[in-house]
Amino acid sequence: MARVYNWQIRREMSYWYGESRPARQFAAVFDINKCIACQTCTLACKTTWTSGKGQEYMLWNNVESKPYGFYPLGWDVNLLDKLGPQRWSGGRFEGRTLFEAAEAGERVLGWRPEEIDYANPNVGEDDCAGAIENGAHLQVPHMAWFYYLARICNHCTYPGCLASCPRGSIYKRPEDGIVLVDQGRCRGYQECVKACPYKKVFFNPMTGTSEKCIACFPKLETGLQPQCFVNCIGKIRMAGWVSRPSEAREDNPIDYLVHVRKLALPLFPQWGLEPNVYYIPPIHAPRRYLEQMFGPGVEQAIDTYRKAHRDKDLAGLLELFGSTEKVVPRWKRKGELIFGQDEKGREIVRVPMTEPVVIRSRFDVAHGVVRTNCP
Amino acid sequence: MNAVLIRCGVVALLLLFAASCGGPPGAPPSEVIVARTADLPQGPADAAWRHAPVYRAELLLQDMVEPRLIEASTSLVSVRAMTDGSEIAFQLDWKDDTRDDLPSPGRFSDACAVQLPVGISADVPAPQMGEPGRAVEISFWRATWQASLDGRPDDIRAIHPGATVDHYPFEAAGLEPGSKDRAAMRARYSPARALGNVMEGPRERAVEDLLAEGPGSLTRAESQRSDGSGRRSDDGWQVMIRRPLSEALTANGRGQIAFAVWQGAAGEVGARKMRTGWVPIAIEEGS
Numbered sequence: 001m002a003r004v005y006n007w008q009i010r011r012e013m014s015y016w017y018g019e020s021r022p023a024r025q026f027a028a029v030f031d032i033n034k035c036i037a038c039q040t041c042t043l044a045c046k047t048t049w050t051s052g053k054g055q056e057y058m059l060w061n062n063v064e065s066k067p068y069g070f071y072p073l074g075w076d077v078n079l080l081d082k083l084g085p086q087r088w089s090g091g092r093f094e095g096r097t098l099f100e101a102a103e104a105g106e107r108v109l110g111w112r113p114e115e116i117d118y119a120n121p122n123v124g125e126d127d128c129a130g131a132i133e134n135g136a137h138l139q140v141p142h143m144a145w146f147y148y149l150a151r152i153c154n155h156c157t158y159p160g161c162l163a164s165c166p167r168g169s170i171y172k173r174p175e176d177g178i179v180l181v182d183q184g185r186c187r188g189y190q191e192c193v194k195a196c197p198y199k200k201v202f203f204n205p206m207t208g209t210s211e212k213c214i215a216c217f218p219k220l221e222t223g224l225q226p227q228c229f230v231n232c233i234g235k236i237r238m239a240g241w242v243s244r245p246s247e248a249r250e251d252n253p254i255d256y257l258v259h260v261r262k263l264a265l266p267l268f269p270q271w272g273l274e275p276n277v278y279y280i281p282p283i284h285a286p287r288r289y290l291e292q293m294f295g296p297g298v299e300q301a302i303d304t305y306r307k308a309h310r311d312k313d314l315a316g317l318l319e320l321f322g323s324t325e326k327v328v329p330r331w332k333r334k335g336e337l338i339f340g341q342d343e344k345g346r347e348i349v350r351v352p353m354t355e356p357v358v359i360r361s362r363f364d365v366a367h368g369v370v371r372t373n374c375p
Numbered sequence: 376m377n378a379v380l381i382r383c384g385v386v387a388l389l390l391l392f393a394a395s396c397g398g399p400p401g402a403p404p405s406e407v408i409v410a411r412t413a414d415l416p417q418g419p420a421d422a423a424w425r426h427a428p429v430y431r432a433e434l435l436l437q438d439m440v441e442p443r444l445i446e447a448s449t450s451l452v453s454v455r456a457m458t459d460g461s462e463i464a465f466q467l468d469w470k471d472d473t474r475d476d477l478p479s480p481g482r483f484s485d486a487c488a489v490q491l492p493v494g495i496s497a498d499v500p501a502p503q504m505g506e507p508g509r510a511v512e513i514s515f516w517r518a519t520w521q522a523s524l525d526g527r528p529d530d531i532r533a534i535h536p537g538a539t540v541d542h543y544p545f546e547a548a549g550l551e552p553g554s555k556d557r558a559a560m561r562a563r564y565s566p567a568r569a570l571g572n573v574m575e576g577p578r579e580r581a582v583e584d585l586l587a588e589g590p591g592s593l594t595r596a597e598s599q600r601s602d603g604s605g606r607r608s609d610d611g612w613q614v615m616i617r618r619p620l621s622e623a624l625t626a627n628g629r630g631q632i633a634f635a636v637w638q639g640a641a642g643e644v645g646a647r648k649m650r651t652g653w654v655p656i657a658i659e660e661g662s
């Protein structure tokens with residue numbers, strides 16, 4: 001095992017390979033507060049990539065209701081249980097990562113789902129399990145709560161899947177950090193399925209190989225955001241590139257949200273993979289639950305988010321989510337306008353802080369009809 | 376010429392050494408004896424196998440490289456071998472309570488393999504899949520492949536009989552069954568097959584030829600020369616693997632061989648396997 005630096009846990013850790021960061025790292029910010037669980041993302045991915053034989057059960061993108069929704073069943077709690085209680089000290093993780101806690105004969109601490117664990121995604125998971133007292137009124141955090149967690153592969157800096165493959169069939173692209181299973185080399189050992197803590201590699205029984213989210217690289221290579229981003233009804237997603245903290249740029253939207261404002265947090269950073277999908281935590285769920293899932297930055301992130309409406313930069317940048325199919329690597333605000341730009345500063349899109357309100361007259365003169373709002 | 380003689384001498388010495396200390400004391404054949412025959416057996420249960428002596432290969436845990444196997448499973452594989460002078464056939468027979476021949480997430484296939492060093496060399500490469508620059512050739516049989524050849528349809532319902540499928544894009548009404556367009560559309564959703572990496576699905580053989588130069592380096596050989604078949608016996612598997620004689624066996628009538636067995640129900644796959652070290656192998660004296 002080599003020693004590598006993981007900025008999300010603010011320390012060095014053991015990893016199967018030495019530190020080798022890509023020229024730039026694909027990353028995303030998901031604003032959980034805006035997700036409506038419409039599953040449009042799930043279907044956008046499904047129709048694009050996993051409509052083949054043997055892919056029937058696969059959801060490279062899935063949306064589950066926390067705390068009782070899982071795909072596959074128990075993916076997070078099983079592992080938390082296996083790893084046992086661990087400790088953060090300030091922003092530094094003092095416990096053991098999945099690489100450091102690997103059992104004898106293994107490269108990564110993991111567990112293997114059975115096929116039945118994939119069988120019933122979303123069924124019954126958002127039934128309210130708590131009773132609300134008569135006369136109760138809404139508080140934040142809510143007394144009975146759930147939230148929607150949209151998940152894709154995190155294209156981790158230190159992928160568990162990659163570390164676990166004895167054949168080196170999984171690789172991280174040096175140009176953009178996308179993690180791929182080489183379909184010509186994989187022999188279907190399913191070690192990666194066991195090792196990925198997020199359970200985002202899937203065994204295809206008809207090809208006999210493991211398959212996973214490819215971050216829509218053919219789109220990304222032409223400057224477009226992946227399918228689950230551009231089809232997102234709630235406009236909760238933004239794709240881009242994340243820097244190391246020491247190289248963070250204020251004009252990079254992802255860096256701004258992750259590093260500068262510390263609003264978007266990694267998923268289970270304590271596991272040690274440096275995952276690259278960053279979540280704006282839901283403001284209405286209990287903090288302790290969220291801290292287990294997103295690390296010690298939750299309190300500050302929620303505080304920042306709740307004040308965002310008074311913060312023109314932050315509120316403005318959040319307006320850029322879902323505003324264009326293109327990847328927006330740079331941004332700036334000028335008064336009431338937010339600009340999404342390419343790397344050379346050329347404008348890709350502009351959005352106003354506040355959408356203009358247009359009231360149409362009741363009668364459409366051009367067509368000679370009365371306008372109605374009937375659905 | 377001299378070099379060849381010296382090399383043969385070293386081989387002979389090594390074999391003497393192997394014969395004097397190889398194999399458990401008192402155990403019958405301490406090497407795999409390859410019986411000569413005019414016609415190789417036709418399958419794993421062919422009566423002709425009784426003409427070949429049985430070598431009982433004790434299996435060890437693969438516990439050298441991660442991922443390792445922690446708990447031993449199959450302890451023994453009985454091996455018989457026959458040659459017709461150009462090809463060699465093996466019968467591998469081992470105990471396995473469950474038939475594991477369905478590919479699925481979290482399920483693994485029963486399998487077995489024979490491994491031979493590439494080329495003729497005085498000493499053999501590391502028994503664990505060879506070493507860089509010193510390759511081994513492997514003939515690998517897998518139960519899921521056998522099931523495909525025995526007629527399991529290439530359909531998810533053959534794995535999950537209760538599965539319902541709304542629609543596959545390649546089965547759209549506009550794409551004629553059997554047409555090029557339909558095949559192309561299907562390949563789009565099966566990248567491994569499109570690349571010729573047929574780890575499951577329709578196959579021509581249940582055995583695959585592989586080359587390796589150390590753990591993790593296993594590669595499909597360019598020419599596929601091995602063949603064979605497997606069947607469930609009363610209490611396990613009986614498999615025949617047939618392949619050309621190795622260079623060493625052709626030249627010297629002797630060499631080294633190794634065996635491996637995977638038990639799917641025990642989660643054995645890839646490096647997680649039961650295996651032997653090198654075992655001496657010799658073609659029976661005579662015509």
Ligand code: SF4
Pocket residue numbers: 152153154155156159160161162179195196197198199200201212273
């Ligand atoms: S989320 Fe899982 S599949 Fe994706 S890179 Fe990380 S370990 Fe690999």
Ligand code: SF4
Pocket residue numbers: 034035036037038039040041042063148150231232233234235236
């Ligand atoms: S499309 Fe967007 S809003 Fe709808 S479920 Fe997916 S992430 Fe949530």
